[in-house]
Amino acid sequence: GIFKHLCIFLKRPKKHKPRYVYTYRHLRTHALKAEYPLRVRFLAQRSLHTMKWLLGLSSLFVGFTLHRFNQSVFLTRFALTSRFIPATENALRFEGRWLANEDDGSAVADWPCSTIHVRVKVNDPSQSGLRIHWRGVRVRILVRIEKEDGSIPSSETILAGPVFDFPLAQPDIHLISFPSEGAFHVSIRKLNNAVPLGMGLANSIFDPSIVKVYGFDQEGGIELLPFEQVPERILDFIGASDTAGYCVDGTRDMSDVYSELAGWEYDNCDSTVGGDLAKRFQAQVSFQASAGMGVTQNAAAAEQWQLGPLPLPALINRTLMTNSKERWPYETRPLPDLVVVSLGGNDFNHQGGHVPTDAKFSSAYKDLLLDLFLNKYSSNHTEDPSKERPKIVSVCGQGSPDEGNDQNRCRACPHIEEAVNDFQAENPFGLGSFVDYIFVPCDGSVVTGEDDIGCNGHKNRLGQKRVADFVEPQLREIMGWTTEAIETNEEIPDTNEYVIDTAEDNPDTVDGIPTPVFGD
Secondary structure (H helix, E strand, O other): OHHHHOEEEOOOOOOOOOOOEEOHHHOOOOOOEOOOOOOEEEOOOOOHHHHHHHHHHHHHHHHHHHHHHHHHHHHHHHHHHOOEEEOOOOOOEEEOEEEEEOOOOEEEEOOOOOEEEEEEEEOOHHHOEEEEEEEOOOOEEEEEEEEOOOOOOOEEEEEEOOOOOOOOOOOEEEEEOOOOOEEEEEEEEEOOOOOOOOOOHHHHHOOOOOEEEEEEEEEOOEEEEOOOOEOOEEEEEEEOHHHHOOOOOOOOOOOHHHHHHHHHHHOOHHHOHHHHHHHHOOEEEEEEEOOOOOOOOOOOOOOHHHHOOOOHHHOOOEOOOOOOOOEOOHHHOOOOOEEEEEOOHHHHOOOOOOOOOHHHHHHHHHHHHHHHHHHHOOHHHOOOHHHOOOEEEEEEEOOOOOOOHHHOOOOOHHHHHHHHHHHHHHOHHHOHHHEEEEEEOOOOOOOOOOOOEOHHHOEOHHHHHHHHHHHHHHHHHHHOOOOOOOOEOOOOOOOOOOEEOOOOOOOOOOOOOOOEEEEO
16 A cells, blocks of 8 residues: 555646656666656655655565564464463573573673573373574574483474674574474573674674574473572683684684684583583582683784773673673672683784783782682672682693794783782782682693684584593692582572663773662
């Protein structure tokens, strides 16, 4: 009906000079035609510019109408079936850092390995399914399905969002089918960096890689079950590209340019040292990691348009890495048992010789450790006397022999070891005994550089596993974890409880907006 207002039915004029008009056939080629072979013509004030505007407005109107219609059908179906589970449902379990949206019941995250867990009971697998409603630009998510009694091997599916977002785009929907009846554990884990193109200029042009989970649609005989058990141990991993899983699923024959532009398609934090150790220790895990980050400066610091001016210590207190308004409420979150810091290599690599002095780096590294203890993992934040302080272990190295001088992962290790030793000796506030250091050699004894390298000189799954094999026994000795962890039957902590932010931020942030957050 809208085109009736745009179309004029004309007869071929007689004894008049032919006027320039636009025919529908020539709309796409932007051509002018001085004749009237068609009965129906678009006459938009003899101006292609005006016609494009009118056509654009009509398309927008039609698109908006269809969007509203689809949305109404979408919501009506849920209202009629009453089988939709919003992401803010209390029965779900969150791991990592998530930000709740009370308006539509969704939850968003951008740090790698942020995870939502769902527990369901399947009564009739032939008639049952669970639909995930999610959206994420340049986002990879891992959907893992595990039967609780272990009678069926777990299955994994990796989903990827679009490269660019589009107005009025609908959520992506993925159907999970179950092979048998019984209780299943379903997890949805974000695999990639928050800013695949860096925190610099590209982050102000392109949307960050934020995953938004709207909820789950129950189909057939699916029952939502509460979690009766939760892993007792909690791990935090703070680091750069190796920690975040950059290029883990890539291959070494991929060009560096392609890896930097499309590397998000090959990120996989679940197969990193942190993801692997969380499984071995049967622990919850949280990542504050992103490629190129440093302690005093990021990689290529002279070109701040690439990764921005803020190093990682200025970002780790955020609920979302790309949102300076939302501070993570450490004081209401359970304390981790172990914090692994793998940071500092980028301060000395890719800098064109402009590296920090020993004194500057050592001071900044010790400040980072002290800040983690006093402001983020403080004993004042918990009523559990068994978690008075977490252990913070600095890990450095884990490179291969053929890395070259400007990507030498062991280059920063003497500086990091010296900073940790100084912290132990100075023993501020009696915290010296709570830090430790692990060196992973770069001589080929751990990472060979042959079959264990992914894209852009970073470790693949095998390389990450070899590092995990090397550090696991040392971490077990440091933590006293000589036996496997046992899941607790105690009441689950209020990890889903909404917390109103007090808008208390770092100096680099702007005024906060009170918003509910939840997670590890």
